[in-house]
Amino acid sequence: MKHSELSQAFVDAFGEYQGPALQRDLALTEFGARSASEAAADGERPQQIWLAVCEAMDLAEDWQFPQRRDRPTRRV
Template identity: 45%
Template sequence: MRRSEFLRAVEAEFDGRAPALVNDLVLSPLAGRTAAEALADGTPPRQIWFALCDEMDVPEARRHGAGRLEPRKR
């Protein structure tokens, strides 16, 4: 998962709450950092995505492949 995919996944899952969750929610699995701090520190976005999903009780079915763009039609 790339940073852009992470940000799309957060926006798709949490809509208007996305910026607050990324910037303000402290995540225990990330050593008490926010998602924004973890991204800045070089933590893989996929690891951050799963930590955020765990914290926010996102169902397993909506965790995998989130944030990926649909393939272009030829």
């Protein structure tokens, strides 16, 4: 997963407005309570960040690798 795909995954899963807000604000315990944006800026791998988001937000397994399939429909 690329950084741009991480941002798109947030939009696809949570919508145009909520997705970027979650990317900025959701504290991920796997990354010391850093947000996805902070973790990415610190050099963490986008796929690992996204998997932590999937866990934190209880997303279905088919959301774990969105870059490997057609764009999913929004979850919410």
